[in-house]
Amino acid sequence: MKAKVPKDFKAPDMTPYDGTTNPSHFLSNFRSCMYLTNASDATRCKAFPTTLTKTTIKWFDSLLLRPITSFNDLAKKFLARFSIQKDKTKNAPSLLGIKQGDRESLRSYMERFNKACLDIQKLSTKAAIMGLINGLREGPFRHSISNKHPTSLNEVQEWAEKYINMEENSRLGETLETRFSHPPRNKDKESRKK
Structure with missing residues (x-):
């Protein structure tokens, strides 16, 4: 497919595709950018490799041996090659695996x-809400939220913010107490005593 890229054409400002993320999402973003620039099919084909990294550009270079008739053709080949990187579908039970670490802050x-x-x-x-409560370690927030029976995520966030502030103020107090409970030693006084 031979076509000239218009002089005023600007390649899409996208994070280059490295082959490790979902190719469908990347392709969708690329198409949106191309739609906004009103790019022709040929321009899309020419602009596409500018959004690939060194690793994925090798795949594109190998396509030169096979004819590409349209951007849709290129997109199908791209998805066929990188579809293994599609995000695994996540569902609500996957939240049960998210646990608060022993020393992890609530924030x-x-x-x-x-x-x-x-x-x-x-x-x-x-x-x-069930997943969130299940993942909390034992402590004041878990007991409080379990007894409160929140009905909205906004309510949970507001309630959590209070406990986050208390936790952070407590840590700040401990840090200040440690810092000021042991006044710095004065070397001059120690040397005079000797």
């Missing part, structure tokens, strides 16, 4: 848990 656990929830499509509020 860190909540961030990890929330990120995991984003990967699950059609996650019910009830399943998310």
Whole structure:
């Protein structure tokens, strides 16, 4: 397929594809960028390799031996080659594997848990709350949230924020107490005593 790339064409500003993430998502982002620039089919074919890294460009270079008739043809070959990298479908029971570490802060656990929830499509509020409570280590927040029976994730977040603040204030207090409970030794006084 031979075509000139328009002079005013700007390649999409995308993170290059390295072969380790879901190719469908990458391809969808690329198509969106191309749609916004109103690029022709030929331009899409020419711009596509500029979004690949050294590792994946080797695959593209191997395509030169086989004819590509359209961008859809190129996209099908791309998906066929890298489809093994598709994200594994995650579901609500996968949340049961997310546990708060013994020394992990509540803030860190909540961030990890929330990120995991984003990967699950059609996650019910009830399943998310059950998964969150199940993963909490024993402590004041777990006891409090278990007895409260929250009905929304927003309610859980607000409740967690109070305990996060208490936890962080407690750590700050411990740090300050440790720092100021042992005044620095004055070397001059020690040497005079000797």
